[in-house]
Amino acid sequence: MLLLVLWGVRSAHAQSPSDATFLSTLGELREASFPDKEAIIDRLSQTGHPSVRVVLTAFMEDRLFFRNDNQSLIVAKSIDGSPPQLELIDPVSLKPAGTAPVESLTVINTNNHLRSVLKTTIAHFALASPDASVRLDAVHDMMQSPDEAAIAVLKERSAVETSSKVKKEIAVALALVDLNDSDAQVRLNAIQTLTISTSQDVRNKLAGLLEQTDGKFNESDERVRNAAASAMATIDRWRRFYSGIETLFFGLSLGSVLVLIAIGLAITFGVMGVINMAHGELMMLGAYTTYVVQTIMPGHIAISILVAIPAAFIVSALTGIVIERTIIRFLYGRPLETLLATFGVSLILQQLVRSIFSALNKSVITPEWMSGSMQINDALSITYNRLYIVIFTLLVFGTIMTVLKRTRLGLDIRAVSQNRAMARAMGIRSEWVDAMTFGLGSGIAGVAGVALSQLTNVGPNLGQSYIIDSFMVVVFGGVGNLWGALIGGMSMGIVNKLLEPYSGAVLAKIFILIGLILFIQAKPRGLFPQSGRSSGDN
């Protein structure tokens, strides 16, 4: 009795009444004739069940099956390449439902007519979706093959559409259809509408009107041709504008990486006058930490990167403190010797990583929430990983600024960097501050490594590929100045990306170097020169 009640509760919990209706309606598909199937499709869409769209799409793409053993309906994730084992999805909950061999499943057949019915129904559904991006995708899909039914659906939707973005897309889609209208005035109006688009497809369509076949323009009316030409110019102008913004964004994201690296360098140099050649390797340690964290927690890629940030900070900071305590503190006041000794450390770290992880590159998986891109419009899309790196850099920068300006440690660090002897006289343990500062700078290198692991492969040479650029950032921005690192890094990133399309990546680097050499003619100590006693050389 108890068992029965429990069972009843469980099943009630698992299947709401609408689930049950949905499933039973779906079940009828198994033995229905084609006309019956059409009716069932209609009834399915009436249920308003959240998984209708997915199931119908699967149906259209021949991915809807029933199991031969218990006759239950099931959706295959993909049938591309006809794999022997299909990955299955439950049609009601849309959750993974294991795998099954193809032989144990029977596909539910469709025909041409049914497929077009399905297509319209799905489009309807998609257009009614509360998610604007789903609606947008639906419009895009329908633009690929605009038939009578699709046009009718779009017109219907346009009247009630609330999102301006989707409305615009529908207008463009309808205008594209109107371009083939026999009335010149309709075509003219369509072209007027099309100027709001930024899509390459639209531009190509317009260009097609101006082309000639057999000595005759594809578009007979001259007014329409003129309008098309000016519309094209408008579209081109916008596309150029957006590609400019995209370049700017690429520059910012490259710059962010440089800034992240340069912040750490700026801290160690600013306070101790130490150029840490092992900085790149501390970064590499951070990247490997990300890899290790991800390997330890394979099921939680999305969280692992968040765990990796503090882990990398700690690993690199501790390594940095060990380097400072065992080597660098004996070499204060001798910057060139420090440079050489830390270079030696960098070689040892590289080889260490090679011995532990092998010389092969490791790839760190980008978590789902960081992959993909944000489609602003047809001409501009922003990839999430780059966007997050820009945001992350600004966060790190803000944090470091706060630490330096608002905490006791920051106060000590600034005091020691401005006047070591006086700071000591005031009772600041300068040795301890040195170690902490170096740890802080190194820790940030580790954090930069986490960011880098999302952009490139993790290998023993990771540190080397960015370190020279970031040294240049430090020289450009002014050694030991965080604002210099920020502005210097961002502007070098942007200049790099601006030059790249014209000269290629390598020449861009060379031009930047030449530019930098010329720049330090005017400002030998960088954009933000350090003032005070520490700036004197003799």
Added chain:
Amino acid sequence: MLLLQRSWITASGKSPSEEARRGAWFLGALAFVAIVVPILNQAVPPTSPFHLSSFALTLIGKYMCYAMLAMAVDLIWGYCGILSLGHAAFFSLGGYAMGMYLMRQIGTRGVYGDPVLPDFMVFLNWKSLPWFWYGSNHFAFAVAMMFIVPALLAGVFGWFAFRSRVTGVYFSIITQALSYALMLAFFRNDMGFGGNNGFTDFKEILGFDLHSDRTKVVLLVITVAALAASYLVCRAIVESRAGRVLRAIRDAESRTRFLGYPVESFKLWVFVFSAIVAGIAGALFVPQVGVINPGEFAPINSIEVVIWVAVGGRGTLFGAALGAVLVNYAKTYLTGAFPEVWLYALGALFVLVTLFLPRGIVGLIQAREKSK
């Protein structure tokens, strides 16, 4: 900082006679190499255990070139305090100048057999020789280029850098970036210098077969002579009045400037001279080793040179040469016997020498002699 530098003055302000005494030893050792090595290779029969193989010949030649390079770096770092992390660039440019000539000497014996164009140009579908290859088939032109190109680069770069008083680590970083940029540039196929593969497969120099031991012996003797000559010239420089100014710049640059010396021109001239020595070393390196590629520009190469100097003894010319030979011998041995260990050893060398042997092996010997 000042205190440390003062101690430097006293430590390296040794009397010229001492330098001359040690120099005599050094020149003697070079003469020994120049005489004994050819005999061991040419006169001793291959069956004898004393016979020097063709491989060893190349190796010794390589060490001699590296010794020259180390001396060039020591001249500016040890005596003038300019730490250049870009000397591999001058070395490679000299090498490329020689390599261009050697490439043209291959002629129709290349894979594609084009009488004018080197193989890689035929491969890239180039129809004619680019302008910067004109004249490269003349040996005299190649020799001129191995002086002019490094000198020009060092001159322009140094003029800009010293004029704006880029010193210390700034200068090191900028020179490193320069070398890095050149490496990237030479990796490009469009540069017209063979891209990734660089130049190799040389056949002959001035009509002599590069693969014969006899040619190798002659090249080695020339290299040793060049090393001795550059030692003598460098010594003349550091022992002259100008050399004292260089040391003054190293120890207290601002003070020297306030005393009225044109610090920038002293630095520029010694930098250019050092670049030329490095270029010659590179030019001698290429025919012996038989290959030059953009990897030679790699920043790590430049830094390795610095550690040779540091190991041998910064501020002593022959110490630099000694360090170059010792470290490279260790490298040859370790990369062959325990490839894993080499980078650890090199890294440890950097750390230990800077921490415990600031004046290198020569400093160690001097300290021991004094204590006797």
